[in-house]
Amino acid sequence: MVLTAVEIAASVRAGTLDPVRVTQEALDRIAAADGVVGAFRRVRAEEALKEAAEVAARPDLASLPLAGVPVAVKDVTDIEGESVSHGSLAGSTARAASDGVIATRLRAAGAVLVGLTRVPELCIWPMSDTPDGIARNPWDPTYASGGSSGGSAAAVAAGLVPLAHGTDGMGSVRLPAAMCGLVGLKPSAELLAEDGWFGMSVHGPLATTVADTAVLLSVLAADPSLASIPTLDPVRIGMSTTVPLLHTPVPKELVAAVSTAAGHLAAAGHTLTSSAPRYPATMVLGMTARWLAGPAVQARDFDFSRLQRRTRAHVRAGRLIERAGLIRERTRQNWLSRAAEYFEEHDVLLTPTLSHWPVKAGRWHEKRWLTNVFPSTRLAGFTGQWNFAGYPAITVPVGRSVVSGLPTSVQLVTRPGGESLLLGLAAQLEAANPWPRTARK
Numbered sequence: 541m542v543l544t545a546v547e548i549a550a551s552v553r554a555g556t557l558d559p560v561r562v563t564q565e566a567l568d569r570i571a572a573a574d575g576v577v578g579a580f581r582r583v584r585a586e587e588a589l590k591e592a593a594e595v596a597a598r599p600d601l602a603s604l605p606l607a608g609v610p611v612a613v614k615d616v617t618d619i620e621g622e623s624v625s626h627g628s629l630a631g632s633t634a635r636a637a638s639d640g641v642i643a644t645r646l647r648a649a650g651a652v653l654v655g656l657t658r659v660p661e662l663c664i665w666p667m668s669d670t671p672d673g674i675a676r677n678p679w680d681p682t683y684a685s686g687g688s689s690g691g692s693a694a695a696v697a698a699g700l701v702p703l704a705h706g707t708d709g710m711g712s713v714r715l716p717a718a719m720c721g722l723v724g725l726k727p728s729a730e731l732l733a734e735d736g737w738f739g740m741s742v743h744g745p746l747a748t749t750v751a752d753t754a755v756l757l758s759v760l761a762a763d764p765s766l767a768s769i770p771t772l773d774p775v776r777i778g779m780s781t782t783v784p785l786l787h788t789p790v791p792k793e794l795v796a797a798v799s800t801a802a803g804h805l806a807a808a809g810h811t812l813t814s815s816a817p818r819y820p821a822t823m824v825l826g827m828t829a830r831w832l833a834g835p836a837v838q839a840r841d842f843d844f845s846r847l848q849r850r851t852r853a854h855v856r857a858g859r860l861i862e863r864a865g866l867i868r869e870r871t872r873q874n875w876l877s878r879a880a881e882y883f884e885e886h887d888v889l890l891t892p893t894l895s896h897w898p899v900k901a902g903r904w905h906e907k908r909w910l911t912n913v914f915p916s917t918r919l920a921g922f923t924g925q926w927n928f929a930g931y932p933a934i935t936v937p938v939g940r941s942v943v944s945g946l947p948t949s950v951q952l953v954t955r956p957g958g959e960s961l962l963l964g965l966a967a968q969l970e971a972a973n974p975w976p977r978t979a980r981k
Contacts, residue, residue: 559608604650657691686716711923721947729930737834778815826871895921
């Protein structure tokens with residue numbers, strides 16, 4: 541079993557574990573398993589070993605929160621000397637002259653960046669495949685690992701690395717975390733904005749434990765206080781298993797996960813009631829408009845003729861949305877007022893993370909736009925509205941399907957700035973109902 545990030549960092553700080561050895565072991569696991577899992581677009585083997593040696597020699601080693609921890613980085617952020625593909629063959633192949641904010645913060649914390657993880661083109665879809673590979677679910681490789689942080693989730697769930705960075709614009713951290721049995725946290729928009737999709741996309745951590753999630757969040761946000769998981773007083777939790785507005789059927793085992801989590805939270809002293817926000821009908825239009833137009837804005841820097849067929853259709857639709865002036869702040873404000881109304885009476889909302897089971901792994905990038913849209917929207921019924929609102933939300937594993945063996949999970953949502961509350965509740969669920977950390981036997 542791979543050590544947790546907290547365990548690795550503590551041992552490296554104490555001088556009982558060599559960062560180079562830790563990194564080499566991670567690279568060996570990647571070499572042995574990633575041919576099946578498909579988590580990485582690029583493995584930085586030589587560079588990572590060099591970085592690990594540099595970490596071991598740092599004079600501030602004893603204070604580094606991620607000392608010697610191998611971390612996978614989603615292929616959307618600058619790392620010095622690496623090109624960023626965003627899952628596309630249509631973009632620039634120029635190598636970054638310097639680290640971006642995420643890589644800078646990870647390195648400052650002592651992390652070793654072992655590779656860039658696979659994403660769908662322009663991070664549009666909840667399945668992560670590219671012409672050179674498919675990110676597969678380590679619990680059952682016939683299923684997709686999710687998206688758009690599917691490569692990151694696959695890397696952690698397969699035990700290749702203990703931590704991975706992701707981004708979440710409509711559920712892209714929480715959905716793959718749910719599919720792969722991980723903890724995945726989408727922070728408040730104000731905490732870790734990714735500057736994409738008209739404010740809906742944020743950076744976030746994927747991990748196998750709540751403690752690891754907290755420490756990575758604290759590093760990404762440059763806020764050490766977030767690494768401390770609080771002891772909670774009782775809170776008011778509303779729970780709902782009905783897909784907002786669409787009311788599409790949710791598989792029984794995904795609904796049952798909410799009941800299981802609710803039982804554990806009630807036993808911890810929290811008050812639970814069946815309740816959901818008053819979702820406005822315009823909410824779906826508002827977040828869908830941003831999902832379409834956001835990639836269209838990004839695609840201005842790409843060679844349109846080289847984009848995948850489904851992406852070209854998406855970008856064309858997004859450009860029409862832009863020209864029609866359908867990115868309207870008042871639509872978001874209407875939803876924000878309804879969300880604030882709900883959270884006056886409740887501290888947390890509990891829902892399933894997934895509104896349907898994962899799709900089968902495959903070459904989805906070769907299929908038509910509509911062929912991608914239908915299963916994508918069926919999966920993500922509980923997630924995108926919280927990107928639209930900018931509220932923090934966390935995915936927590938609950939169990940496994942007796943039919944497929946795939947993980948089941950729940951989502952917890954709270955007011956902006958409530959990341960520590962979510963981590964505290966997740967820790968209570970973890971203590972009451974421990975989950976298998978990885979799919980490795």
